[in-house]
Amino acid sequence: MNSESLFKSAKKHIPGGVNSPVRAFGSVGGIPRFIKQAEGATLTDADGKKYIDYVMSWGAMILGHAPGGVVKAIIDSVVRGTSYGAPTAGEIRLAELIKKAFPSIEKVRLVSSGTEAVMTAVRLARGVTGRKKIIKFDGCYHGHSDSLLVKPGSGVATFGLPGSAGVPKEIAGLTISLPYNDIAAFERVIRTEEKDIACVIVEPIAANMGVIPPREAFLWALRKWTKKYGALLIFDEVISGYRVTRGGAQELYGIEPDLTTLGKIVGGGMPLAALGGPAKIMDYLAPDGPVYQAGTLSGNPLAVQAGISTLETLQDKNIYIGLREKSQHLIERIKMIARKKKRDIQIQSVGSMFTVFFSSKPVENFAQVKKTDSKAYARFFHNLLDKGVYFPPSAFEACFLSTAHSSLEIERTEKIMEKAL
Numbered sequence: 001m002n003s004e005s006l007f008k009s010a011k012k013h014i015p016g017g018v019n020s021p022v023r024a025f026g027s028v029g030g031i032p033r034f035i036k037q038a039e040g041a042t043l044t045d046a047d048g049k050k051y052i053d054y055v056m057s058w059g060a061m062i063l064g065h066a067p068g069g070v071v072k073a074i075i076d077s078v079v080r081g082t083s084y085g086a087p088t089a090g091e092i093r094l095a096e097l098i099k100k101a102f103p104s105i106e107k108v109r110l111v112s113s114g115t116e117a118v119m120t121a122v123r124l125a126r127g128v129t130g131r132k133k134i135i136k137f138d139g140c141y142h143g144h145s146d147s148l149l150v151k152p153g154s155g156v157a158t159f160g161l162p163g164s165a166g167v168p169k170e171i172a173g174l175t176i177s178l179p180y181n182d183i184a185a186f187e188r189v190i191r192t193e194e195k196d197i198a199c200v201i202v203e204p205i206a207a208n209m210g211v212i213p214p215r216e217a218f219l220w221a222l223r224k225w226t227k228k229y230g231a232l233l234i235f236d237e238v239i240s241g242y243r244v245t246r247g248g249a250q251e252l253y254g255i256e257p258d259l260t261t262l263g264k265i266v267g268g269g270m271p272l273a274a275l276g277g278p279a280k281i282m283d284y285l286a287p288d289g290p291v292y293q294a295g296t297l298s299g300n301p302l303a304v305q306a307g308i309s310t311l312e313t314l315q316d317k318n319i320y321i322g323l324r325e326k327s328q329h330l331i332e333r334i335k336m337i338a339r340k341k342k343r344d345i346q347i348q349s350v351g352s353m354f355t356v357f358f359s360s361k362p363v364e365n366f367a368q369v370k371k372t373d374s375k376a377y378a379r380f381f382h383n384l385l386d387k388g389v390y391f392p393p394s395a396f397e398a399c400f401l402s403t404a405h406s407s408l409e410i411e412r413t414e415k416i417m418e419k420a421l
């Protein structure tokens, strides 16, 4: 069985042959690789071909694939049952670890996906404030719930869809989407809508339209005006949390949101995500409060143990120094190669995530991202893939490094990059 025949067969049974759209390679063309195994920084596909992975399950696998400690934690847990539908001691431990990394969080609710975490955070904000409208930013992706599929990034950007069919305009109408990094546009809107805005949600470092660092003044403006008008500020740190530094963008920039959503890394590669904030807000959630939220598999014991093992490892801050150095080294090398080859690219990065944009100027919002040369990216992507380097199959996504990427693998990537560019 190879990827080509598997994809053909998958399309008969699964819409588009995949269980999450970007995996289908729609925007870069070609056959998605079906993966049979992964270890460290290496993916092995159904044909037995190996790749140095820079997707790392969209950032989740910061310790590499199948890291020993996490695998052991899962094995130790699985023999004791896979789900109880009742609380476990591990959930307390995981909440404690999250609180330690994120001082803005006093209480944590565990859910199974980032989509769910964000959906709950928005409902909570509406429940707490008694208001309806929300503000988000073009190109930021916050999962696929109805309210948030308005000018989103990630797969929806990849496919050029105007949001999604199936979202009633009455619901989408309660979401205002504004240009990222545009302080004036934001101030104008929040001033006129002041009494109606329940929350402002943002990726404090945009990573679902490629990596776009925030202007710090932009994040400060969000903080200032939400406080002034009694709206909640939600930092969606599903990607940036535990990625750019242990405490995410809020630690990096020193700005505390009212609510934080976490996912990807927090579950160590298992389906787990979280939302958290001050007790006085979080206590609005059921069973203590009137805002309903629940989940049969929430706080799943395997996912919780995988999360605990991952977050315990990440307590060592040297990990982030190492990751940043390794990433900067690779980025500098790619820039050098591009200069030598006279390729117009911009590499935008924060910590150990980066995007190679085919553009002559840096990009700082979604409108500019859409003007970059995604056809050139698609050719670049396939050149890399052929030679065994797995970059994201879309010009609008981020590359991620892990602690498992060795200097040998980075060097090999640089050699392949030389040809691919």
Ligand SMILES: *Cc1c(COP(=O)(O)O)cnc(C)c1O
Pocket (backbone or CB within 6 Å): 112, 113, 114, 115, 116, 118, 141, 142, 143, 144, 203, 208, 236, 237, 238, 239, 263, 264, 273
């Ligand atoms: C991935 C992502 C989500 C959605 O998480 P899922 O687990 O895919 O539902 C939400 N917000 C951000 C910022 C993300 O990167």
